[in-house]
Amino acid sequence: MTDHTPALQRPATRAARLSAIEQALLTRIVTSQSQLSGILADQGIAVTQATLSRDLDEIHATKTRLADGTVAYAIGVQQPDEGPATSPDAKAEQQISRVLSGLVTSVAAARNLVVVHTPSGAAQYVASVIDRQPIEGVLGTIAGDDTVMVICADDPSAKQRAQWLLDVVSKG
Known part of the structure; x- marks a missing residue:
């Protein structure tokens, strides 16, 4: 493969x-x-x-x-x-959950993209938080005023990352 x-x-x-x-x-x-x-x-x-x-x-x-x-x-x-160190993935989840839980209003996968909606003015910040974390399958983000597009390596990665992001922000 x-x-x-x-x-x-x-x-x-x-x-x-x-x-x-x-x-x-x-x-x-x-x-x-x-x-x-x-x-x-x-x-x-x-x-x-x-x-x-x-x-x-x-x-x-x-x-x-x-x-x-x-x-x-x-x-x-x-x-x-x-205290004990955490893995980069767990660390990324904790950081994203803490910071983004009140800022993400919806998440949807569309082919190799994840579309993330935020309140007006929050998209740049949300994109910055995502970009700073080493998230497997995520190549980068593009942000407008209230929408972030997360570019993933492929369609399955986008579906996984959309669900993962929903789960993570729901914890906070």
Whole structure:
């Protein structure tokens, strides 16, 4: 079975580089800056060690010991006195539920899109919250005044994400 997910292409900007670094740290076990540099190079992003070091500092990436003993970079890791860390998916759900529960008025899937309605003036904020979370199958959003279009990789992803978003905002 072939993966038909469109390849994410990034412009050669600092913001795109930081986004690529965050995505790599959220989706892979990265144990060194040279490994991360290789991952970025595979995406067409050339970066010096000094720049990579500054970028990791800027996004508050830290080296953390994983359950299996491996030491790897992580972002958004809780300190020991903050309680147990949650997975990125659970974290995304908690954040979205807390922030969006009063702002989403309806959700519908239409082919590979999810149409989200909000009160007037809230769509930009809702889109921003969705864009900041690593949500599988979601490529990005477009927002107007009271409507957000969530672009998904394919039709089944849109149906799953529409139901997921309804469930998440209903919890809050």
